[in-house]
Amino acid sequence: MNALLEIKxxxxxxxxxxxxxxxxxxxxxxxxxxxxGSNGVGKTTLMRAVSGVYRSTAGxxxxxxxxxxxxxxxxxxxxxxxxxPEGRQIFSSMTVAENLRIGxxxxxxxxxxxxxxxxxxxxxxxxxxxxxxxxxxxxGEQQMLCIARALMCRPKLLLMDEPSLGLAPKVVRAIxxxxxxxxxxxxxxLLVEQNARAALxxxxxxxxxxxGRIAIEGSSTELANDARVRAAYLGGHAS
Amino acid sequence: xxxIFFVQQLVNGLSVGFIYALxxxxxxxxxxxxxxVNFAHGEIYMIGAYAGWLSIxxxxxxxxxxxxxxLAIGALAGFSLERIAFRPFRRFRDExxxxxxxxxxxxxxxxxxxxxIVREVAEKIFGSNMQTIxxxxxxxxxxxxxxxxxxxxxxxxxxxxxxxxxxxxxxxxRTRVGxxxxxxxxxxxxxxxxxxxxxxxxxATFVIGxxxxxxxxxxxxxxxGAIFPAMGFAPGIKAFxxxxxxxxxxxxxxxxxxxxxxxAEAVTTSFFAQGWGDLVAYVFLIIxxxxxxxxxxxxxxxxx
Numbered sequence: 001m002n003a004l005l006e007i008k009x010x011x012x013x014x015x016x017x018x019x020x021x022x023x024x025x026x027x028x029x030x031x032x033x034x035x036x037g038s039n040g041v042g043k044t045t046l047m048r049a050v051s052g053v054y055r056s057t058a059g060x061x062x063x064x065x066x067x068x069x070x071x072x073x074x075x076x077x078x079x080x081x082x083x084x085p086e087g088r089q090i091f092s093s094m095t096v097a098e099n100l101r102i103g104x105x106x107x108x109x110x111x112x113x114x115x116x117x118x119x120x121x122x123x124x125x126x127x128x129x130x131x132x133x134x135x136x137x138x139x140g141e142q143q144m145l146c147i148a149r150a151l152m153c154r155p156k157l158l159l160m161d162e163p164s165l166g167l168a169p170k171v172v173r174a175i176x177x178x179x180x181x182x183x184x185x186x187x188x189x190l191l192v193e194q195n196a197r198a199a200l201x202x203x204x205x206x207x208x209x210x211x212g213r214i215a216i217e218g219s220s221t222e223l224a225n226d227a228r229v230r231a232a233y234l235g236g237h238a239s
Numbered sequence: 240x241x242x243i244f245f246v247q248q249l250v251n252g253l254s255v256g257f258i259y260a261l262x263x264x265x266x267x268x269x270x271x272x273x274x275x276v277n278f279a280h281g282e283i284y285m286i287g288a289y290a291g292w293l294s295i296x297x298x299x300x301x302x303x304x305x306x307x308x309x310l311a312i313g314a315l316a317g318f319s320l321e322r323i324a325f326r327p328f329r330r331f332r333d334e335x336x337x338x339x340x341x342x343x344x345x346x347x348x349x350x351x352x353x354x355x356i357v358r359e360v361a362e363k364i365f366g367s368n369m370q371t372i373x374x375x376x377x378x379x380x381x382x383x384x385x386x387x388x389x390x391x392x393x394x395x396x397x398x399x400x401x402x403x404x405x406x407x408x409x410x411x412x413r414t415r416v417g418x419x420x421x422x423x424x425x426x427x428x429x430x431x432x433x434x435x436x437x438x439x440x441x442x443a444t445f446v447i448g449x450x451x452x453x454x455x456x457x458x459x460x461x462x463x464g465a466i467f468p469a470m471g472f473a474p475g476i477k478a479f480x481x482x483x484x485x486x487x488x489x490x491x492x493x494x495x496x497x498x499x500x501x502x503a504e505a506v507t508t509s510f511f512a513q514g515w516g517d518l519v520a521y522v523f524l525i526i527x528x529x530x531x532x533x534x535x536x537x538x539x540x541x542x543x
Contacts, residue, residue, distance in 0.1 A: 051431075051432060052431075053428075053431050053432070072436070073431045073432070073434065074431075074434045074435060074436040074437075076434070077432075077433065077434025078434055082432075082433075082434070083432050085428075085429070085432045089426055089428050089429030089432055090426070090429060091421070091422050091425045091426050091429055092425065092426070093421075093425045094418075094421060094422065094425060098418060098421075101418060102418050102419070102422050102433050102435070103433050105433065105434040149433060150432075150433070153433075153434065
């Protein structure tokens with residue numbers, strides 16, 4: 001199995017609390033993998049640990065052949081692992097153009113211009129708002145900026161943490177369409193979502209987290225038909 | 240018709256204001272990135288002046304070399320200051336602890352400690368007396384424009400300040416390190432996610448801020464000819480007031496307020512006795528804190 005991201009027995013402790021307790025998962029090259037689960041089970045902690053924002057206390061994170069679990073976050077991004085984080089974390093007092101420019105880590109000016117053109121073609125609204133302060137954008141526009149900013153460094157793997165949170169249904173659909181599209185451009189995706197139905201539709205493989213561990217895993221179709229998943233996350237009746 | 244004396248005071252005030260502005264930027268940059276006040280900034284100013292004075296007395300280079308030496312020493316001092324007084328307290332990297340109250344108080348005291356140590360060491364080595372700049376370097380050549388009379392040092396202050404402020408704008412808007420500084424100031428968490436090296440950005444902020452502060456000290460030394468270990472205290476307070484008036488993290492606001500402060504002081508001293516000049520800054524500070532708690536240019540965004 002050709003795994004781009006391979007997490008084994010990952011543990012994150014904060015003071016007395018164990019937030020992640022032995023999480024193992026992997027993302028194959030070219031795959032879309034989703035992590036489901038309700039609030040507070042450790043999904044965002046997992047994403048932060050992978051991006052090097054939090055330090056893991058045990059376990060390993062292998063990305064593209066190297067153990068990145070001790071790397072600082074800027075080195076992880078430079079290696080091709082970008083994240084569109086929870087809460088978008090855009091630079092609100094800076095312009096859309098500057099936000100994109102900051103995202104372009106390790107690109108020559110020519111590559112940067114080319115990549116930016118690609119993102120602006122993908123998100124025409126960002127072109128319209130190009131010189132505007134990012135804080136003045138609507139929620140959906142900020143989410144698009146956040147994704148575009150992460151894609152600016154041409155990542156091999158894109159982590160997305162709750163991209164659909166708080167957005168209008170139409171925008172949510174656009175974002176999930178985009179996730180499928182990103183894969184065809186050669187980016188693999190690890191997606192954390194509350195919207196389990198939509199996430200299972202775009203993903204190949206899914207993990208369900210509970211209490212800092214992986215509770216259930218399987219292919220998306222398996223999980224979509226799993227009685228426990230249906231009852232807990234899809235709002236359907238166990239059949 | 241304006242009283243010519245008034246115009247003269249206005250120009251004098253502006254040149255003092257530019258000095259405050261150069262210093263206030265150092266405060267503002269560091270406050271923006273780390274949310275802390277660097278109490279050793281006045282000593283950076285003093286170090287800049289001493290670096291200039293030492294290079295003049297030892298090997299008497301041309302003026303622009305003196306400036307370059309002071310810039311380099313200022314940058315080095317900023318780097319060391321960050322290493323000694325700020326870095327050791329930054330053990331956690333998430334936003335909550337990066338800008339936490341404990342962090343603010345710890346670095347407030349550590350930078351104050353460094354400031355006292357540096358000042359005392361300077362006094363031990365050079366004595367607390369004023370050092371005088373040799374006549375050749377003293378920028379007091381009078382330049383007459385109509386009925387107005389300026390010192391050449393004032394032109395150096397204007398020229399150097401405008402070049403440095405312009406350079407800073409260019410740096411912050413056009414270069415990668417400048418973008419990183421603004422990004423960390425705006426959203427430190429977001430900055431880690433996009434792969435900005437926060438540690439390096441913080442060092443860059445200290446180096447840039449201290450370079451500006453050391454330059455301010457040098458030109459004042461050359462212009463007023465008075466270099467002594469505690470020289471950074473008064474302008475440090477004034478620059479701090481300008482930063483608060485400007486809204487803590489607004490560079491433009493700090494510069495404008497520093498100029499207002501300089502002019503207000505000059506005008507005050509021309510109507511009252513010299514000693515009243517220092518009162519202006521404190522009155523401005525109190526008025527700002529009571530009526531404009533977010534600063535005159537703070538945009539209504541409280542950051543403390």
